[in-house]
Amino acid sequence: MLDPVSRVRRFNRAVTSAVGALDNSFLGRGRPLGAARVLNAIGQGRSDVGEVRDYLGLDSGLMSRLLRNLEDEGLIETQAHEDDARRRVASLTRAGKREFAAYEALSNTQAESFLARNVQAEALLAAMDLVASALTRDRIALAEMDPRSDEARYCLGEYYAELGRRFKQGFDVSLSRDPDAKDMRRPRGSFIVAMSDTLPIGCVGLKGTDHGYAEIKRLWVAPSARGLGLGKRLMDAAEDAARRLAIALLRLDTNSALPEAGRLYRTTGWREIPRFNDDPYPDLFFEKRL
Amino acid sequence: MLDPVSRVRRFNRAVTSAVGALDNSFLGRGRPLGAARVLNAIGQGRSDVGEVRDYLGLDSGLMSRLLRNLEDEGLIETQAHEDDARRRVASLTRAGKREFAAYEALSNTQAESFLARNVQAEALLAAMDLVASALTRDRIALAEMDPRSDEARYCLGEYYAELGRRFKQGFDVSLSRDPDAKDMRRPRGSFIVAMSDTLPIGCVGLKGTDHGYAEIKRLWVAPSARGLGLGKRLMDAAEDAARRLAIALLRLDTNSALPEAGRLYRTTGWREIPRFNDDPYPDLFFEKRL
């Protein structure tokens, strides 16, 4: 009754019935589930018909009919893709946007009432984040983003907060050599964010310098996504970005209060080198030749 | 993107697609999902037709047909209920047991492969327990059980382990006045276990004495089920059991290292009294007149 497999299966049962209830609530708007799902996928920005079909796992015939139904209802419009007239792109009409908003409101209300029923919400949310990351680990997408984007700033905020907790003396960004955003943008560098669904769960920066090397900065993985090998994936992506920018030498600094990071560097071809800057926080320095 | 509602919705999306994959895997055995679900419900011990129907939320006509299909496949047999010939009781035939075992193996394999993909399994399992408890909070069932049953012993084991962690000096059952199981059985007392699906997540004992009162012992709620009001529910159930046994006075002892417990007693009509036993662990004593 208490072995790990039983616990996973208990979770599956709990979640199956919760999902069933969720699906049923979508039926309340007088539209079959299939059509509602297509409408919502389009509302969420999946405009390409093929993309929606893949996402929902639908047969092309069925998909076509569902689109036709939504069109007849006046909720969507389709037009040919501008680069490839075989493909179709769907968009919500004014009425479709209203309908989509109604579904969104339904989902939000449900989420709110779930939260209201559960007092210890923060622990529960952290648990939900962890489970969601584990379930979607194969769909974690890395994307190059502007270091000033909302997603990047969120990651950096979390990263600084974590350093503050980890370092005995705390962490004050202004004392550190905060990399200028433009050094982490092409063509000088890069900033990569790991997204699980719509949630940023990790990041890494590649910061260009004028000293013949680039630096890896701000490697962070959300607590809810650790153990999924994401740190390695982010580092690989940063190295690829460096190669594309014809950068041959990488350096980074880190702190012994972050042992996971040190372990990762040591096992992926990085070599410890002497201090190469006067930032007060790091006490370990690494280099890797690409 | 990071407010609680979005996090809940991200979790919902993650889980919806996981559940979909799970359901689809059940289709691999050449039987529609409805029939597979009925077969599994019966295999899990839900023999009463009405019970299965309620559990799966099926229309009685549909249920009847699904049963007929399984019967035609030679997987189940039905007979009249021995106390009420209107009701039907279903059971698996030999072939049905084989088929059920195949479904079980499928579920177990999936759970195992999920666990194998996730290194930090214990943290993940704890998170899944918490989420499952929260999702099924309305279906947590309290049941009177023998204090020697597997479920009860599991709860007690967890309870002792937790006391060991909470008390500065640790906890050794043999030093405490371990209640004899028979004092927590009718007609002397009672033992109540809270079950969430098949997982015991809390307990409380009502221990009869010869001193004109009964004692509440072993109130425990699993960490994964705290914040759901389960402690209160268990105490209410214990009091009800006492009333049914015509017990008019209740006492209990506890320790100030368990502040949640103390708070619960104080807010539910219990009155602090002087020490009434010489157990070395408790330092707080309460009484309640029913």
Added chain:
DNA sequence: AGCATTATCTGACTTTAGTCAGATATAAAT
């Protein structure tokens, strides 16, 4: 230009799920 490939659509199905109004048999209440 010609041919294979791709994305979508249409028509013609089948299967599954679900609904609803009785029918039947038994049990419970008066």
Added chain:
DNA sequence: ATTTATATCTGACTAAAGTCAGATAATGCT
């Protein structure tokens, strides 16, 4: 003993989902 209630079943449906073989039109490749 009659009436009422309950559990299940049957027949006759409808709706939704899914399948599959072409048709159509645009694109890519040689």
